[in-house]
Amino acid sequence: MRIFKTHQMKKSFLKLNICLILLSILLVSCKKNENITYDAIKDSLELNEDVEENLSLAELIASTNQLSLLTEALLATDLPTTLDSKYPITLFAPTNTAVMELFELLGDDYNSFEDFDSLLEQEILTRILTYHMVEGNLSSTDFVTGEMQTLYEGNTIEFIHTGDTFVISDASEIDAIPFVLDKKATDGTLHIIDKILIPQDVFEFLNTLNPPNTVEKTIKELIEENEEFAFLKKALVLTGLLDTLGEDGPFTIFAPSNNTLTGLLSALGIEFESLDDFNTEEEIDLLRDILLYHVVPGTLESKDFRIGPLVTLSDENSISIDENEDEYVLIDATTLSSEFLTTDIPAQNGIVHVIDRVLIPESLVNQVANSVSLAFERVMENAGELNTALEFFRLVQDRMNLEVLSEKEFTFFFPSDQAFVDLFNEIGYDKIQEFNNSEQGLEIVKIILSYHCVENQTLKSEDFRNGQVLNTFQGDELGILLETDIFVIDKTAKQSKLIYEDLEVLNGFIHVIDKVLLPQEVLDSL
Incomplete structure (x- = not known):
């Protein structure tokens, strides 16, 4: 079996979508286990009294056994530098139990935060983690009913009080309950909670990509609805190919994202500053040929990748699958390689893989x-x-x-x-x-x-x-x-x-x- 970065080729995008959407349910997974009392869990989370009092937040988290997975998550996103910033931070820390329930929902391809290694996964994880952080050194007595801005700019959490207790509300239907409060560090305060908090835009984004209980969308619809493919969508419309990707197919498309497609313009020369500069029949034909070079007939999942040529819809021009450091890559006519950012986005009429650069056909x-x-x-x-x-x-x-x-x-x-x-x-x-x-x-x-x-x-x-x-x-x-x-x-x-x-x-x-x-x-x- 081909190995990809210590696990099988770039986790299925369907798994990622479903599982992160299920974060809103993970959330439900924090419904209380009848076999474990809150007091027992709370007791297991109490910090070792022998721990020195002059620890930083990062050190405090690292010294707490039931927060070891949070430490892994922070390291996976380079966020410890945020914890070492000049201003104090209040951090709401989900327990290992909450995180393990996340891994169980994600499936066998996710065993640790090292598996969050694509750009999309890193971005989502960073947003989720910064959503657990608030600027300032805040004790539980400082929380009042209402919204509070997090370090994920433009996103708030909400405190809801009932008597002397409170819960924290996010974009999901399940509120977070604090287990341990007011653990002081040299650079902030730690509060331990029983679930992962999900910001609104992450929740909406994932539901847009793959709403629960709905029929899979066509490749055309996926491209139309995802802002990451806005540039690709415009190019497909200009060349008349977008409607083709709404037909039966099936098709496999290797889709460059917005950032990578803009590199095509500089590659073509200074006369092309935007897609609007493709205004002659010859230039549009050239662009169409480039786009068809990214489409292969049939449905090719990452698990079926093999080293060798793939005939595209561009006048039977081929791209090649090769390997680089135990990962599959695509090779175009320039002999340059293109890496996979995300694989296996399912569609009604095929499958989409996101790549990190535009593929250049021989004609170009x-x-x-x-x-x-x-x-x-x-x-x-x-x-x-x-x-x-x-x-x-x-x-x-x-x-x-x-x-x-x-x-x-x-x-x-x-x-x-x-x-x-x-x-x-x-x-x-x-x-x-x-x-x-x-x-x-x-x-x-x-x-x-x-x-x-x-x-x-x-x-x-x-x-x-x-x-x-x-x-x-x-x-x-x-x-x-x-x-x-x-x-x-x-x-x-x-x-x-x-x-x-x-x-x-x-x-x-x-x-x-x-x-x-x-x-x-x-x-x-x-």
């Missing part, structure tokens, strides 16, 4: 590469001192897989004209054309330029740090030295100074340097 590869090349040329021509670098860039651009730079972050160090003159003198070349006389010469140019490009980082001059190590597209590393100026250091320990900085292009920056950087691979061949 050259256009994307050309738009990247044009963007670089404009910036380099305007910069001056980069004429030689630009000639080298043009010489090997077909070898450099430039379409990668249309979507990835990068930082490019381009040597100045004088830097290349110095290199030519050093290695005995008279002019650029000598590199063009052989396959080996062209390969050397490609390797050198790839060594000047830092991958997956957009670094302005203010972002460099002394001793910083940078990974390049070529594979070797560069170092940063900060003195009065900024220096880049190559394999020869040569110090190349930044002489012109922060030229913005696409998703990255260009910096002009005064020496050519040489990787070990080139040093060995010269």
Whole structure:
């Protein structure tokens, strides 16, 4: 069985929807177990009297056995930094029992908060946890009937008093009952409650995605009703494909979310700033081809993924399923991989998987590469001192897989004209054309330029740090030295100074340097 991040491929979105909707029932699961008295539970939750009194909230939670799962949840979302903030926080802590009931409802794919590892799951968990926090150091005597703002901005909980006791109301029908009150920490106060609190928007969002006791929606309806697919919806309407996704099918769609689809525009070039710029029949056909490249006939669930090609509806162009670190990924015509954010959103006429980037068909590869090349040329021509670098860039651009730079972050160090003159003198070349006389010469140019490009980082001059190590597209590393100026250091320990900085292009920056950087691979061949 294929392993995905220590569990089976990205938990079924249906499970996620149903189970989180069931949080409103989990909620019911906190109906009192007739075999366990409240007093017994309360006694088991009392803090160890030997615990030091000067603990922080995070330490107080960690020292309470019945709150160990809350500690895991906080760590899974990096929220301990919130607890370490400058102002005091009042936290309503659900017990392990409440959390375990959540896991039971979620099913076998959820055994700990480490399984909340998709962007959607992380976001929902963060919203739920911050909904349990209130600014200020509040004792139980400070709570009055009415609403109180939580740290999840715009969302309130409600206190309802009955005599000397109170309950806490959220978006569900079941109120939370406090077990233990007024446990003081150095940075706030802890109150322990018997259920998880659910904010209104999370409750409504999940019910919108998959309302209980309703027939599954078509792919068209799912896209229409989910704001995360607003950009995709507009593109499908423009190309006349949205209605197609409402037909019988079945279809499997690999759906890019709003954030990833906007990257398509920059990849296509500066003439495309919005979908409104697709206004000719040829441009709309191009967009339609891109969208069809994301659709596969039939219903393909994640459990049925296998390494190999998938024929799409884009003139039988294929995408491929491959694996990366025990996860399945999609490979398009650029050979770039796309990861799954969420899988197995069920529909009446197929299934939807959400991916983290737009898939580029073969018909678009050259256009994307050309738009990247044009963007670089404009910036380099305007910069001056980069004429030689630009000639080298043009010489090997077909070898450099430039379409990668249309979507990835990068930082490019381009040597100045004088830097290349110095290199030519050093290695005995008279002019650029000598590199063009052989396959080996062209390969050397490609390797050198790839060594000047830092991958997956957009670094302005203010972002460099002394001793910083940078990974390049070529594979070797560069170092940063900060003195009065900024220096880049190559394999020869040569110090190349930044002489012109922060030229913005696409998703990255260009910096002009005064020496050519040489990787070990080139040093060995010269």
